[in-house]
Amino acid sequence: MTDTLASAERLISILLLFSEEKPAWNSEELMTATSYSRTSLYRYLKTLKEVGLIVSLPQHGYMLGPRLTELDYLMQRSDPVILHGSRYLQRLAESFSCSAFLTRWYEQKILCVASEVSAPRPRSSYPRGRPMPLGRGAISRAILAHLPKRQRAAMIAQYMPDFRQTKLAQTTEEVEMVFRQIRRRGYSIAYGEVTAGVVGIAAPILVAPMTPVAALCVTLEEKESQAAQRQAVATSVCQAADEISQILQNQSAVDHRSDSPVLQLEQA
Amino acid sequence: MTDTLASAERLISILLLFSEEKPAWNSEELMTATSYSRTSLYRYLKTLKEVGLIVSLPQHGYMLGPRLTELDYLMQRSDPVILHGSRYLQRLAESFSCSAFLTRWYEQKILCVASEVSAPRPRSSYPRGRPMPLGRGAISRAILAHLPKRQRAAMIAQYMPDFRQTKLAQTTEEVEMVFRQIRRRGYSIAYGEVTAGVVGIAAPILVAPMTPVAALCVTLEEKESQAAQRQAVATSVCQAADEISQILQNQSAVDHRSDSPVLQLEQA
DNA sequence: GTAATAATCCCGATTATCGGGATTTCATCA
DNA sequence: TGATGAAATCCCGATAATCGGGATTATTAC
Numbered sequence: 001m002t003d004t005l006a007s008a009e010r011l012i013s014i015l016l017l018f019s020e021e022k023p024a025w026n027s028e029e030l031m032t033a034t035s036y037s038r039t040s041l042y043r044y045l046k047t048l049k050e051v052g053l054i055v056s057l058p059q060h061g062y063m064l065g066p067r068l069t070e071l072d073y074l075m076q077r078s079d080p081v082i083l084h085g086s087r088y089l090q091r092l093a094e095s096f097s098c099s100a101f102l103t104r105w106y107e108q109k110i111l112c113v114a115s116e117v118s119a120p121r122p123r124s125s126y127p128r129g130r131p132m133p134l135g136r137g138a139i140s141r142a143i144l145a146h147l148p149k150r151q152r153a154a155m156i157a158q159y160m161p162d163f164r165q166t167k168l169a170q171t172t173e174e175v176e177m178v179f180r181q182i183r184r185r186g187y188s189i190a191y192g193e194v195t196a197g198v199v200g201i202a203a204p205i206l207v208a209p210m211t212p213v214a215a216l217c218v219t220l221e222e223k224e225s226q227a228a229q230r231q232a233v234a235t236s237v238c239q240a241a242d243e244i245s246q247i248l249q250n251q252s253a254v255d256h257r258s259d260s261p262v263l264q265l266e267q268a
Numbered sequence: 269m270t271d272t273l274a275s276a277e278r279l280i281s282i283l284l285l286f287s288e289e290k291p292a293w294n295s296e297e298l299m300t301a302t303s304y305s306r307t308s309l310y311r312y313l314k315t316l317k318e319v320g321l322i323v324s325l326p327q328h329g330y331m332l333g334p335r336l337t338e339l340d341y342l343m344q345r346s347d348p349v350i351l352h353g354s355r356y357l358q359r360l361a362e363s364f365s366c367s368a369f370l371t372r373w374y375e376q377k378i379l380c381v382a383s384e385v386s387a388p389r390p391r392s393s394y395p396r397g398r399p400m401p402l403g404r405g406a407i408s409r410a411i412l413a414h415l416p417k418r419q420r421a422a423m424i425a426q427y428m429p430d431f432r433q434t435k436l437a438q439t440t441e442e443v444e445m446v447f448r449q450i451r452r453r454g455y456s457i458a459y460g461e462v463t464a465g466v467v468g469i470a471a472p473i474l475v476a477p478m479t480p481v482a483a484l485c486v487t488l489e490e491k492e493s494q495a496a497q498r499q500a501v502a503t504s505v506c507q508a509a510d511e512i513s514q515i516l517q518n519q520s521a522v523d524h525r526s527d528s529p530v531l532q533l534e535q536a
Numbered sequence: 537g538t539a540a541t542a543a544t545c546c547c548g549a550t551t552a553t554c555g556g557g558a559t560t561t562c563a564t565c566a
Numbered sequence: 567t568g569a570t571g572a573a574a575t576c577c578c579g580a581t582a583a584t585c586g587g588g589a590t591t592a593t594t595a596c
Contacts, residue, residue: 005315006583007553012277012319023346027573037555042574047273051280052374057348058475058563059517064343066372066379071283072340073397078291080325104334106320111334127340197294207326208594243355249327274552275584305586310543326594476563478551 010036011044015053018064020130026061079104081113081205081214084247088240089116092218096233099124101217105143106132107161110215119221126193135162138190138200138217145179145188145202152179166193186238191229197222201234203241207248216241279312283321286332288398294329314346347372349482350382352515356508357384359525364501367392369485373411377404378483386399387489393463403430406468407483411446413456414472414480420447428429434461449527454506457498465490469502469508484509 017025017033025033031041045062052067076082085102092100093116102114109131115124126132134140134155144155156163156175159256169175182188187203194200202217218233225233278408285293293301299309307365313330318324321337354372360368361384377399383392394400402408402423412423424431424443437443450456455471462468466471471486486501493501 004584005275005279005311007273008276008279008315009310011273011279012315012321016319018339018342018346020342020345023342026306039555039557039575040553043273043553044276046575047276047280050375051284052360055372055374055481057516058479060348062392063346063348064339066343066374066381067339068336069381069397070331070379070399071286072336074286075334075336075396077288078286078331080331095438097370106323106334109320109338111338113337118269119492127341128345129337132336164310211326213323213325248325251464257349261289271552305587307544307588311584314544473591 010034010040011047014041014044015048015064015178018054024057024063026060030062076113077112083244085205085214085244086114086116088216088244089114091199092116092216092233092236093118094241096218096220096229097224098233099219101139101219102214103139103217105134105212110137110139110143113214119219121197123195123221124219131225132194134188135159136166138188138202139217141179141182141188141190142202142204142215143212145182146206146210150208165236182205185234186200186242187234189234191222195219199225199230201230201237203238204245205241205248206245216244229256244250278302278308279315282309282312283316283332286322291331292325292331298330304438308409315528328341344381347381348516349512352382353364353484354382354484356484356512357382360384360484360501360504360508361386362487364503365492366501367487369487371407371485371523372411372482373402373480378402378405378407378411381482387487389391389465391463391489392487400462403427404434404458405462406456406470407485409436409447409456409458410470410483410485411480413450414474414478446448453502454510455502457502459490463487467493467498469498469505471506472513473509473516474513484512 013033014030017030027041027045030036030045031038034041036044039199043055045054049056049065052065052070054062055065057063081104081167082102089100089102092098097119099115099117099119099122103110104113105111110133111131112128113163115128128188134137134144135158140159144152147155152223155173156172156179160172160175161167163175169178187201189202190200192198199220199222200217202215204212205214205216207213216237220230220233220235274341282298282302285298295306295309295313296465298304298313299306302309304312311323313322317324317333320333320338322330323333324330347433349372350370357370360366365387366384367385367387367390369380371378372381373379378401379399380394380396383396400407402412403426408427412420412427415423421440424440424447428443431437436448455469457470458468460466467487467488467490468485470483471482472480473482475481481502484505485506488501
């Protein structure tokens, strides 16, 4: 059946085995978990070690390595979503007593990649770096609602149980109605779906009409916020997300060698 | 000649192409840079994209992806060096007006993975995540001096130009003398080698007699520090590094299911 | 709607990969 | 210092995945 890039995928699968629940593995454990032969396993481990993606510590086993810190640092400094988005995070945090997040979306997860906090006692179940599941919360819906029809339908089917549980909707048709409203308004809102007592207001960042790549989200304490204020936040979030989207889309229209943050670092 | 894991290494080599100088690549550039065929290249890119290690943004090209943030987050929370070392960073920063760093070593680089700052106006050329070259500075010498003889000799040969340039020593014998002194004292010190006007004092973290895996470093403003204070810092740094080393080595001797920070997260 | 670019598919020859077992290196303890 | 056990690497032939050219299909731009 001649798999595509089977060996490379096996290599990566080792990297993705590490988790909060099990951050350190010895070779025996890895062998049983992966069912690779001893020889192959060590080959993979050696390759990963050579580039610092994993390290082995005597007595502890194999663990994720410092190269990830280096690559994350690079990512932070080159991702246009983060580079252009951070100023908006600051503005939002200045304007309201809140937490403002920039989240990226990949696989079936949402990840906070940058944040700015002005709320006196911020509460967040998901700090920068810890993925949160798609399927609940304002961010999820802001993104799902803006997917192309086919993909959206597939996602709705997959997350229907979550939608029922949070009482967002009971049928796929109802979900589609909710999503249509989100698209019309430009933002989504969720009350305590991720963290009890916290309201989330999110808008998608789009690189093309139906192509979300990230979301901007502001969270407020439910008790301390009024309806009028939430409306003001929603307007600001939408506007900021739109502007970020615009910037991302216009980048090329201007000039590839312009002074844009992404490209100013390019080789002379 | 049947290379080992050629395809997996090619895949990784793409990941490592991204740099501060060139954070975004389009497929044409990648093809010329790697000289892989179009088909193979796209295969690699697809695999990397599927797991979020890279992302492609229209108009921008391929860039490092958010999964790196997730993995770095995990790494931060599981690396015993960081987990056990951070409290010592705090103590050092409380005791002196300084910056205290925990650095890890891999490939031919040193990387700051955690830091604590108490100096009023800290200066650092190398923040968390940006690798600094081996070959100059207190951290480098603290690590190199504690390598096994063979490996040490190889490193000295490689970095001899740096040692001459910083006037550390002119011959390999002189370097060995310096290193012997570092081993005897337990720490190394450098004046303005990395950042002008900043003194660095570093001690290695060892998981076995001649097996450094990291280093603890404190930096002070040269002008604002007296010889006596530097001596006090050196003593503290040595003691802290020793204690961290001890903890790392004893971990297994105690109990694998103890309440150690690394393992308390393990599955029940 | 059309052109241009980007990404994927198809498939046979080639070539890297796999794994069993032996060997070496490393760490620990006597 | 030498012995013991565990961890990691080496060797090598059969096997099965990988490669790449060219066609095809998606996507974006105008």
